[in-house]
Amino acid sequence: MLRWRERWSTARALWSWLVRIGHEDPRVRRRGRVLVIVAASSIVALIPTMFALMAVLPDWWLSTTLITGLCLANAAMIALARAGHVTVSAVALLVLNFSATLAGVLAEGHASNAPIFLVSLVLIAGISLPTRALPFALVASFAATFCLPLVVGGRTEPVAYVELLALTTVVATFATLMAGVNNWVIDRSFAEAERLTAALQEANADLEDRVEQRTAALTAALSRSESLAGQLAELSARDPLTGLYNRRRLDEEFDRVASAAQEGECVSVVVADLDDFKRVNDTLGHHVGDVVLQRVAGALLTGSRASDVVARTGGEEFVLLMPDTRSEEAVACCERLRGVVAGLSFDDVAPGLRMTVSIGVATGGAGSAAAEMREMLVQQADEMLYAAKRSGKDRVLSCLWQAAPS
Numbered sequence: 001m002l003r004w005r006e007r008w009s010t011a012r013a014l015w016s017w018l019v020r021i022g023h024e025d026p027r028v029r030r031r032g033r034v035l036v037i038v039a040a041s042s043i044v045a046l047i048p049t050m051f052a053l054m055a056v057l058p059d060w061w062l063s064t065t066l067i068t069g070l071c072l073a074n075a076a077m078i079a080l081a082r083a084g085h086v087t088v089s090a091v092a093l094l095v096l097n098f099s100a101t102l103a104g105v106l107a108e109g110h111a112s113n114a115p116i117f118l119v120s121l122v123l124i125a126g127i128s129l130p131t132r133a134l135p136f137a138l139v140a141s142f143a144a145t146f147c148l149p150l151v152v153g154g155r156t157e158p159v160a161y162v163e164l165l166a167l168t169t170v171v172a173t174f175a176t177l178m179a180g181v182n183n184w185v186i187d188r189s190f191a192e193a194e195r196l197t198a199a200l201q202e203a204n205a206d207l208e209d210r211v212e213q214r215t216a217a218l219t220a221a222l223s224r225s226e227s228l229a230g231q232l233a234e235l236s237a238r239d240p241l242t243g244l245y246n247r248r249r250l251d252e253e254f255d256r257v258a259s260a261a262q263e264g265e266c267v268s269v270v271v272a273d274l275d276d277f278k279r280v281n282d283t284l285g286h287h288v289g290d291v292v293l294q295r296v297a298g299a300l301l302t303g304s305r306a307s308d309v310v311a312r313t314g315g316e317e318f319v320l321l322m323p324d325t326r327s328e329e330a331v332a333c334c335e336r337l338r339g340v341v342a343g344l345s346f347d348d349v350a351p352g353l354r355m356t357v358s359i360g361v362a363t364g365g366a367g368s369a370a371a372e373m374r375e376m377l378v379q380q381a382d383e384m385l386y387a388a389k390r391s392g393k394d395r396v397l398s399c400l401w402q403a404a405p406s
Contacts, residue, residue: 022082274293275356
């Protein structure tokens with residue numbers, strides 16, 4: 001069963017290839033398919049005829065040569081039609097059939113059967129040529145019917161010559177009418193099909209345009225949504241007053257830095273606290289305190305390195321995370337920041353106001369768990385901060401922390 005299905009599929013593929021006409025006009029393609037079918041049918045009919053003649057005729061070679069030539073001629077017409085040269089193929093088919101009719105008249109010595117074959121030329125012309133060519137095919141059929149008997153001395157036995165002409169006129173005219181109606185109906189059908197196809201293509205183009213517009217709108221909306229989500233995520237990670245990272249984002253960054261730290265690298269944590277900030281809020285008001293916090297935050301952010309993480313963890317306390325930074329580097333950076341804060345001016349909101357900052361620094365080596373490192377470094381940096389406060393404020397103190405071996 002499977003083998004028969006494979007054979008049927010192969011036959012269908014071969015047939016589809018055979019009737020594929022290389023032309024843009026659907027009417028020409030339709031006539032080309034008809035020509036291919038007629039020529040292929042002729043070949044199919046001629047081959048068994050050739051073998052039959054070989055079996056019964058003593059001089060079979062002449063018939064075989066003739067039939068082989070006809071098969072080759074039909075194959076050439078199939079090739080012409082498939083290449084899109086449908087009119088050339090149709091004319092060749094008509095010439096071939098007329099030649100066969102002429103050969104039959106000469107072989108039989110009379111033209112009594114010629115009108116039957118000549119009428120077939122009108123039918124072939126009707127299905128293979130444009131409608132405007134039908135009158136010429138009809139005139140050619142009349143002329144051939146009138147002239148062919150003259151080739152054999154006017155013999156049309158057993159039919160009278162006048163009756164033969166009358167019969168040919170009626171049959172050929174009817175054939176022409178049928179061929180014309182056939183072409184008109186098919187051309188109308190193709191025109192309607194083209195109209196429907198054009199309408200369908202226009203509808204598909206409109207649908208594709210709408211889908212494209214909708215897709216673009218959805219893509220833009222998705223992009224805006226992703227952008228807003230990113231902005232919200234960023235806002236949720238920042239302190240609303242100063243714009244610095246908050247404690248949650250600081251913890252995330254600490255985990256990232258600790259995980260990326262290579263063996264032998266040092267991580268420094270800086271805790272900075274404004275000196276006597278409560279006095280500013282109590283005596284000058286919270287609006288001045290907010291300005292102080294914003295300007296100090298800006299000084300810390302611009303004065304730190306690009307790799308440092310600067311966060312406000314609450315009140316007047318700030319934390320800096322310095323990846324791959326040894327203690328002396330961290331202290332030098334903090335001394336610079338301390339000087340920058342001390343030089344800030346707030347005369348526009350509180351004339352004569354100056355602020356200082358106390359800083360604690362803790363440095364530890366990579367190799368321990370991120371949570372343990374964060375907890376211990378922040379704790380020791382806090383202790384250094386409090387020691388700086390007790391020592392007179394406006395200073396930087398540091399210590400080293402080494403994780404216990406695992």
